[in-house]
Amino acid sequence: MPNQNGSVYGLTLLCPIINDHRASPSHDLQIRAYLATLPTGPDSPFAIAPHTHLARLVVMDDVVFVGAPAREEHLKSKYLVFEANIDCPPHAIGTTGLDTYLAGLAMAAPQQLDAIWSHCTGYPGTANLQAFLHYMKACQIETTFFFAATNDKSVTQTLKALQTQRAVADFIATHQGKDPAELQRDFLAFSQKLIAAPTPKPAVPAPQRPMQTGGRNE
Amino acid sequence: MxxxxxxxxxxxxxxxxxxxxxxxxxxxxxxxxxxxxxxxxxxxxxxxxxxxxxxxxxxxxxxxxxxxxxxxxxxxxxxxxxxxxxxxxxxxxxxxxxxxxxxxxxxxxxxxxxxxxxxxxxxxxxxxxxxxxxxxxxxxxxxxxxxxxxxxxxxxxxxxxxxxxxxxxxxxxxxxxxxxxxxxxxxxxxxxxxxxxxxxxxxxxxxxxxxxxxxxxxxxxxxxxxxxxxxxxxxxxxxxxxxxRKLHQNVGTFRRFLDEWSARYGAGDAAAKEKLASKFIGRWRDGTPIEISPNTPDSAITQDPNRSTNFTYGSDTGGARCPVGAHIRRVHPRDAFGFQGRLINRRRITRRGLPYGPYAASDDNSPDMDSVERGVVFMALNASISRQFEFVQQQWINYGNDAHVGNEKDPLIGNHMPGERFVIQGDTNPSNPPFVCAHLPNFVELRGGxxxxxxxxxxxxxxxxxxxxxx
Amino acid sequence: MSNINGKVYAMNAITPMRPWKTWILRAIFFILGNVKPLQSDLINLSFIQFARWVIIPRNSFPFVGAPQQRELLEYDYLLFFSNFNGTWNQYIDAFSAVLSKGLDLVWKWSEKFPGSTPVTIFKEYITRVQFDTDYYYTAYPHATANDVKNAHIVQQTFDALNRNAATMSPDQFREAYLQFVLSVQTHLGATGEAPIVF
Incomplete structure (x- = not known):
């Protein structure tokens, strides 16, 4: 089943956005405005609920006209695209795993989810969990082909591994040329401390460096 | 054509x-x-x-x-x-x-x-x-x-x-x-x-x-x-x-750094110092590529145009001969990124340049060696500055993802921030140990262009x- | 809107396909999905964290009931979602340079697809069919696909050393530690902030 790749699951939802000419601003614009201010860091709904590697929300205004002789055609609704790459081990394949994920999201961030999806036609709200799950799955589209660079590690494992990598690099750099007994003693203390360290929170930005970031194309 | x-x-x-x-x-x-x-x-x-x-x-x-x-x-x-x-x-x-x-x-x-x-x-x-x-x-x-x-x-x-x-x-x-x-x-x-x-x-x-x-x-x-x-x-x-680009060189900082770190590298002697210097660039100071001759400079190679630039990294993916982050391996990765080098053919630049300022003698011990006006006038020619020079400068010199070394920068000309390192891959030979140079200073500073x-x-x-x- | 979060770029693209061609594309994806060696170029490119292609047949846009109106379309649509590291231009350049045959096999069924070489016309097409991301989340904004792979290798190697470290003599440990460092020495690159996308 192409939604699944190893223990990672590719979720694709297309939810129709309410098409109400009386609404001002229109519902698609309200979603855009809300998403523009939704935190992407540790306060993100996807960070509060575990198991999301990467996710995006996109207001799809229409299909694209690529120019004659192709035909110009248009959608009747705009759609909210929810695309997520999530942990879903093979033993949970099928609806159980997906239900668990969506329910986790609904319980962790009901206000944010409702604020976004309440602009979608027929959205029942997170309060009625069964209806919520039914709605989301009704909007799901099967992936045709799913590629994952790493498909056998959970979000937690990855966050832990990144922590380990950083700590190990520090340890190696600060223990060059130590005599074996001291090295071993230090390593054992180090590994104990590292293993006991809490797993870092997801979506924490990199330590501040004096270089700016921003989006810009050539 | x-x-x-x-x-x-x-x-x-x-x-x-x-x-x-x-x-x-x-x-x-x-x-x-x-x-x-x-x-x-x-x-x-x-x-x-x-x-x-x-x-x-x-x-x-x-x-x-x-x-x-x-x-x-x-x-x-x-x-x-x-x-x-x-x-x-x-x-x-x-x-x-x-x-x-x-x-x-x-x-x-x-x-x-x-x-x-x-x-x-x-x-x-x-x-x-x-x-x-x-x-x-x-x-x-x-x-x-x-x-x-x-x-x-x-x-x-x-x-x-x-x-x-x-x-x-x-x-x-x-x-x-x-x-x-x-x-x-x-x-x-x-x-x-x-x-x-x-x-x-x-x-x-x-x-x-x-x-x-x-x-x-x-x-x-x-x-x-x-x-x-x-x-x-x-x-x-x-x-x-x-x-x-006018690139100022902090010669004092460079020499002190090399002295300090080479004392802990390999045997810690003069040979270790030259070897460490070669690992930064990927060439011995006479120009011999360490990929071809990892143990010693060899003027027979530098003087032979059929050999002085004729090498690839395919058999050295671990960087034991030429470190993965060494300067020449970054700016001209050859086959290092796979696909027979096809990913790099549109990232090449032609360099014209000359040094400026007086050369510091090897026994020059003046404490202000860094502040003497000297460096290199770097000039690069290319059809597209953004696709060629800027890409190399941003992605390969001040960043390391394509080389699979994360945010690690070019040890010699990277714009270093506090705490940055250069990992030198090695092997079990005591004269070629794995080694990490930490606290990289800026050996080179941009003065305009x-x-x-x-x-x-x-x-x-x-x-x-x-x-x-x-x- | 933001297509960028930390070290990842979110690309969305949608292209129209005549419905009869969709079946050919499905067959191609089926083979690609089941013959793993065919994916090796995609893996070796190493700057894609996740990517997916989703075919929406013209009559299969989700319908949740009134007041939503059913879509009436002549084309099937191919949606493409990618999470890649590095710059937009680098990504398209690399695809065009080393994966052009594979790309053509996937997109040649789409209307007006000009082929993935030469690259400028290909970029114009992608620009036309790309649509922007409103909200982009990643659990590890400071890490690329390569960084993640490196980290897992370090973790695994560290776990292996740690398992026996306490029972070794100091000399045994010195030897095991050297082997450990040699095993992780190409995987220690620091993670951190991404350069400015241009």
């Missing part, structure tokens, strides 16, 4: 002159008419790519313009906006993209590059190369007399550069003691002996020249298309873009006569 017209292309583009002296003059145009008059007056003395059958001339002259210079020359707006965005913006505006922050930020540049008012911004670069100091002075004097006579053009600043002379011999060394100038690419149709390792790697392991359009506008490039160029075609064709357009002779004529039509 069509034969290149060497009489239409500035000589500086087609070949490194190998002249030991140079003076770079930065001009400001007060008005379009005077500027055109100057270009017209210089036209017949610009050095082209024509072969020197009668031997080298005493001196050469070349010219290039910043975008602001072309604006000042009153080129039509439709033409001006057809230049690539990065050239229009100029190097100062691109400092964020290039990672020119901290000590490399524009506020620390030489005054000539810091003009805020527009009253003395750099519009043109005039380069004199010469065989002797006398010839250099003579040519420069003639030039300044001409500028004076025409009026309306100011010489804002000059920058002298010269090959380092050691024991009476002109060398290709730079201030850290490394032999420089090995890695320029070969291009189709450019008259110069093709050398294995300097073009692009083929699936059968041989090397062939890169497409001409990687260097010159108006010719097919490695993507099988004409590079993006200004309109009209005649203005762009046979021209190229140049990046000028800009992006220039180096037009063809035809284009210079059009500019001088105000005959540039957008179509």
């Amino acid at each position: 069509s034969k290149l017209n060497a009489t239409d292309i500035q000589g500086f583009v087609l070949r490194g002159y190998n002249m030991p002296f140079a003076r770079f003059c930065f001009l400001h145009f007060e008005d379009a008419e005077s500027a055109r008059k100057l270009v017209g007056a210089l036209l017949s003395s610009i050095t082209t790519g024509q072969l020197w059958d009668q031997g080298k001339p005493q001196s050469t002259l070349n010219i290039a313009f910043t975008f602001k210079g072309l604006v000042k020359l009153d080129l039509p707006l439709a033409t001006l906006i057809s230049f690539p965005v990065e050239f229009q913006e100029g190097m100062k505006s691109r400092s964020g993209i290039l990672g020119d922050s901290g000590v490399n930020a524009p506020e620390h540049w030489d005054a000539v590059w810091r003009d805020e008012t527009g009253a003395s911004e750099v519009h043109a670069w005039l380069a004199v190369h010469a065989l002797s100091a006398e010839a250099l002075d003579a040519r420069a004097t003639d030039l300044f007399t001409l500028v004076e006579k025409i009026g309306g053009v100011r010489v804002l600043d000059t920058q002298d550069a010269a090959s380092i002379v050691l024991d009476g011999n002109v060398t290709t060394k730079e201030h850290f003691g490394y032999t420089d100038g090995f890695g320029n690419p070969d291009y189709l149709g450019i008259v110069r002996k093709s050398q294995p390792g300097q073009g692009k790697l083929m699936p059968d392991g041989t090397w062939v020249p890169l497409a001409t359009g990687e260097l010159l506008l108006g010719y097919a490039d490695e993507a099988g298309e004409l590079p993006i160029a200004p309109m009209p075609h005649l203005l762009g064709a046979n021209g190229t873009f140049m990046v000028y 800009d992006y220039f357009f180096l037009p063809s002779m035809t284009a210079l004529g059009m500019i001088a006569m105000n005959l540039v039509d957008p179509r």
